[in-house]
Amino acid sequence: xxxxLKIPLLEELEKGPWPSFVSDIKSMxxxxxxxxxxxxxxxxxYEDKRGYWKHGGLVxxxxxxxxxxxxxxxxxxxxxxxxxxxxxxxxxxSGWVYTSKALNEIMDIWDEHGSGLTNxxxxxxxxxxxxxxxxxxxxxxxxxxxxxxxxxxSGSDMRTxxxxxxxxxxxxxxxxxxxxxYNLTQEYQDELHRPMFNYKFKIKMSGCxxxxxxxxxxxxxxxxxIWKDEIQIDKDAYAAxxxxxxxxxxxxxxxxxxxxxTADENDIEIDDSNCVKCMHCIARLPKALAPGKERGxxxxxxxxxxxxxxxxxAQNIIPFMEMEKPYEELHDLIERIxxxxxxxxxxxxxxxxxxxxxxxxxxxxxxGLDPLPQMVQExxxxxxxxxxxxxxxxxxxxxxxx
Numbered sequence: 325x326x327x328x329l330k331i332p333l334l335e336e337l338e339k340g341p342w343p344s345f346v347s348d349i350k351s352m353x354x355x356x357x358x359x360x361x362x363x364x365x366x367x368x369x370y371e372d373k374r375g376y377w378k379h380g381g382l383v384x385x386x387x388x389x390x391x392x393x394x395x396x397x398x399x400x401x402x403x404x405x406x407x408x409x410x411x412x413x414x415x416x417x418s419g420w421v422y423t424s425k426a427l428n429e430i431m432d433i434w435d436e437h438g439s440g441l442t443n444x445x446x447x448x449x450x451x452x453x454x455x456x457x458x459x460x461x462x463x464x465x466x467x468x469x470x471x472x473x474x475x476x477x478s479g480s481d482m483r484t485x486x487x488x489x490x491x492x493x494x495x496x497x498x499x500x501x502x503x504x505x506y507n508l509t510q511e512y513q514d515e516l517h518r519p520m521f522n523y524k525f526k527i528k529m530s531g532c533x534x535x536x537x538x539x540x541x542x543x544x545x546x547x548x549x550i551w552k553d554e555i556q557i558d559k560d561a562y563a564a565x566x567x568x569x570x571x572x573x574x575x576x577x578x579x580x581x582x583x584x585x586t587a588d589e590n591d592i593e594i595d596d597s598n599c600v601k602c603m604h605c606i607a608r609l610p611k612a613l614a615p616g617k618e619r620g621x622x623x624x625x626x627x628x629x630x631x632x633x634x635x636x637x638a639q640n641i642i643p644f645m646e647m648e649k650p651y652e653e654l655h656d657l658i659e660r661i662x663x664x665x666x667x668x669x670x671x672x673x674x675x676x677x678x679x680x681x682x683x684x685x686x687x688x689x690x691x692g693l694d695p696l697p698q699m700v701q702e703x704x705x706x707x708x709x710x711x712x713x714x715x716x717x718x719x720x721x722x723x724x725x726x
Contacts, residue, residue, distance in 0.1 A: 419490065483524050487529035490549075499621050527544070565611070620646045
């Protein structure tokens with residue numbers, strides 16, 4: 325089947341040094357009509373400069389409102405292999421840690437019920453099974469659940485939580501990301517599988533400020549491991565770096581964003597009161613420096629890609645929270661945020677856009693959060709704006725005069 329593929333425009337994407345999705349799909353075309361017609365339809369889209377996918381209504385599995393993305397070809401007679409091309413999102417394990425046995429089981433299920441094409445992984449984190457027809461959705465779901473798998477989120481719900489591998493392999497992790505990811509997945513099953521929000525809500529967890537899952541830029545709630553005591557310093561390991569000729573000035577001291585490091589070939593000192601936890605010095609001197617011992621997480625809200633409105637970076641709302649079981653403080657925070665956003669948000673309005681619309685001050689007041697100095701974008705320049713406390717004092721003085 326692949327021999328009679330005429331896709332000259334797509335084959336341009338196979339040229340050059342980088343791997344190509346075209347080559348991957350072509351490798352499946354001999355045994356999959358879906359893969360062959362997928363390439364043919366995409367070639368036609370390139371020729372005609374328009375897309376030929378259409379949304380034909382909601383599809384899913386019994387009892388779930390999310391986890392399946394419906395897709396149909398606008399040219400089903402010409403490309404019957406992709407007349408239906410639904411996507412199934414599978415909830416990935418914490419940290420994307422699979423066994424070969426588990427992966428083989430999923431691939432066998434997908435070869436039987438779908439196209440055999442997968443995406444490892446989607447931007448939310450799920451394993452994405454690409455391309456099946458409506459009649460195969462329920463059998464696919466039943467086969468997955470029998471092997472212990474579940475669907476991820478899609479639509480206006482809490483999307484599948486994802487995390488870095490954390491303490492399983494990283495000595496810098498400041499909390500157990502994998503345990504928290506599992507906890508949130510289990511705690512919020514309704515919010516994950518039955519869309520009920522204004523729009524999607526992504527939670528991503530990184531064990532340290534290196535933020536290996538890019539939560540600060542890609543999630544509605546970023547939970548990033550951090551410490552609040554002093555960076556640990558091993559002076560003997562530092563001496564070994566200097567003995568090996570490490571350029572401490574150019575590679576560490578001059579690169580510190582707040583200039584809080586003083587170091588020479590004999591000693592290193594860090595002014596922790598001015599440290600912003602960027603991790604650069606620790607990454608450069610991993611044997612000599614390490615995060616402090618008093619560990620937890622900082623929480624930011626509102627990051628998103630530029631869909632609907634422009635891209636947003638997350639806004640820090642909690643400088644430090646302990647991350648220990650049973651995570652009740654975090655659960656309480658999440659639910660307060662959801663309640664206010666759900667009551668007053670607009671359709672297809674992410675939490676970051678919502679905060680921008682109602683103002684950060686209003687958001688903090690209605691979710692019971694305290695304002696932080698880090699939230700001030702610039703100093704106030706209008707002398708005719710007064711704080712609520714000012715008016716309260718005036719009221720008290722007026723009452724006492726009466």
